[in-house]
Amino acid sequence: MIVANDLEVRVGARTLLQAPGHHLRVQPGDRIGLVGRNGAGKTTTMRILAGETEPYGGSVTVSGEVGYLPQDSREGNIEQTARNRVLSARGLDEVRAGMKRQQALMEEGNEKKRDKAIEKFSRLEERYHALGGYEADSEAAQICDNLGLEERILDQPLKTLSGGQRRRVELAQILFAATNGSGKSETTLLLDEPTNHLDADSISWLRSFLARHEGGLILISHDVDLLDKVCNKIWYLDAVRAEADVYNMSFAKYKDARALDEARRRRERANAEKKASALQKQADKLGAKATKAAASKQMRARAERMLNELDEVRVADKVAHISFPTPDPCGKTPMQAKGLTKMYGSLEVFVGVDLAIDRGSRVVVLGYNGAGKTTLLKLLAGVERTDGEGGIVTGHGLKIGYFAQEHDTIDGDKSVWQNTIEACPDADEQDLRSLLGAFMFSGDKLEQPAGTLSGGEKTRLALASLVSSRANVLLLDEPTNNLDPISREQVLDALKTYTGAVVLVTHDPGAVKALEPERVIIMPDGDEDMWSDDYMELVELA
Incomplete structure (x- = not known):
């Protein structure tokens, strides 16, 4: 159970939420959809309820276990395998490692050491069985499989996995910690955009899992169908009144x-x-x-x-005026990639990928999660180097605009304004202020640390930097993630009108339709084909 008492949430001088008394509380059986426009304070409020940060005023009381999936999850030990990361939710990883060490000592010739190892192994094995033992191991693997994590991935170190795979490992760990697989649990789940990076089958499984979860649940999602099928209560954060309205009903009602x-x-x-x-x-x-x-x-x-004494009247939400840059002139083929190869230790991601980006071309990159789509964009952007002799051939006038899926181009310790002027050092200061205003960043918001922005706000900030770049080749990695419906439509309209070249990685069918791609690259082999609507069924699996 989580109970907020006289909760006040602020970012800088801006008050996001005032909830007097015990207005906000989560009890077993509550499946709450936390909704509101981008920047209303959903992610900030969730972090406070999870105990990740302190409220400006009031207090939060937590009883029982809490499983928190932040929007930008950052794992601790990236040398750890995916399987051990999931099993660590119940401490099974350390027990297994201890059993393995004692087993090695048992095989040694020293009788005294062997007897002591046998004794320790027995105690560890008892502990292992008390935690669920081999059945729990199977259960963890089943949860991973339902989230699209294949068996071959589970024994790979986290550092070798894609951003989408790591995100799913974190979700699997939380669900494994919360339940024995039946959905019956008293754990309170706090999930911020849990469907990011999931394919259609995994979203369907997660929807069923959450709908039968018996503990508390707070869910932030722009997936309307997920909210409608899962939630029995809605908290609406009103950015105008800085208040939360509680509705004890389904999302549709x-x-x-x-x-x-x-x-x-x-x-x-x-x-x-x-x-x-x-x-x-x-x-x-x-x-x-x-x-x-x-x-x-x-x-x-x-x-x-x-x-x-009257309630504030909600005015129409402000909308960011999102557009992509007017591209600088360039040659016929501003970018070519030859023999791009990426390895993680002895693990091969892809080898020998060739790609030519012509002026104004529109390319979509597809492939299963972990096939190397994000890595390909990082190589094209120059963020990572290719392994081997391949590389990027820069054509006349090339100017790249890169949108990173995990907002890696944003420095969370610096303000919105500092991030913008560093991304656009040659731009006029007043022009930048006008640009940020169009993207709904003005006043005190300019001085806000970028790390405290919501996922949707970070997306808008990253897009604002692209606009002033006058890039003629855009590398876009999931540009519609975390956006509210209105902002998403703005991005789709911008894609339709942009005249430069685009290389797009997305699982959003609407983004592909807006792009109207000419070509498709299928990873990890890098096979190239002319676009056909037959490929649309692969988009949601990407």
């Missing part, structure tokens, strides 16, 4: 209820403004007479109270 609430507020304000206006006019008449000055003052005060 909540949308209708919120529309009615907003209509009620508009009617109440209109009526109050009409009455207050009449009082003000009467006060003006009385104020002209010295003998009626006190009565006039009382009427004005009453009119002000009438307006102040």
Whole structure:
């Protein structure tokens, strides 16, 4: 159970949320959808409830186990295997490692050491069985399989996995810790965009898993179908009023209820403004007479109270004006890749990939999770170096704009403004301020540390840097992740109108349709083909 008491959430001088009393509480059986526009404070509030950061005011009381999946998960020991990372949720990894060490000592010739090793092995084996033993190992593997992590991946070190694979390992670890596989658990799950990097089958399995979870659940997601199928309660963070509205109903019913609430507020304000206006006019008449000055003052005060006691009327959400840059001129083939190869130790990601990016070409990169799609974009962007003799051939006028899936181009310790001027050192300062304003960054928001931004805000910041770059080749890795529906549509419209070359990695069918690709690259082999709608069924599996 989690109970917030007089919770106040701020970022810098900006108040995101005030929730008096025990307005926000999570009990077993509550499956809560935490919703609101990008920047309303969903991720910040989730981090506070998870105990990752302190609230500005009030307190949070937690009882029982909590499993928290942050939007940008960062693992500790990247040398650890994926299997051991999942098993570590119940301490099974350390017990197994201890058993293995004692088993090696048991095989040695020294009788005294062997007897001691046998004794320690027996104690460890008892502990292993108490934690679920080999059945738990099988259960962890089953959860991993349902999340699209194949058996061959589980014994690889985390450092060799793609960003999407690591994210799924973290989700598997949390689900394994929370339950015995039946969904029956008292653990409170706090999941921030859990479907990022999941294919359609894995999302379907996760939806069923969460719908039968008996512990508490708070879910941040832009997957409307997931919210509708899983949630029985909605917390709506209103960025205008800095308040949370609690709806004890499904997501579909909540949308209708919120529309009615907003209509009620508009009617109440209109009526109050009409009455207050009449009082003000009467006060003006009385104020002209010295003998009626006190009565006039009382009427004005009453009119002000009438307006102040009303709920704020929600105005239309501001929308970022997202566009991609007007590309600088370039040659016919601004970029070529020859013999790109990537290895992690002895593990081969891909070998000998060739690719030519012509002026204005539109290419989509597909392949299963872990096939090397993100790695390919990093090589093209110059963020990583190829292994072997291959490389990038730079054509006339090449200017690259790179959007990183994990927002690696953003320095979380620096402010929004510092990140922007470092990304665009030659741009005019006033032009940059106007650009950031169009992307909904202005005032105190410019001084906010980028690490405290929500996933959607980081996406907007990264896109803003692209716009001022005048890039003629855009390398886009999942540019619609974490965006609310309105911002996502803005990105799709920008893709449609951009005239430069695009290399796109995405699992969003809408992004592929907006791009209207000419070619497709299938990883890990790097096979190239002309685009056909037959490839659309591979997009959600990418």
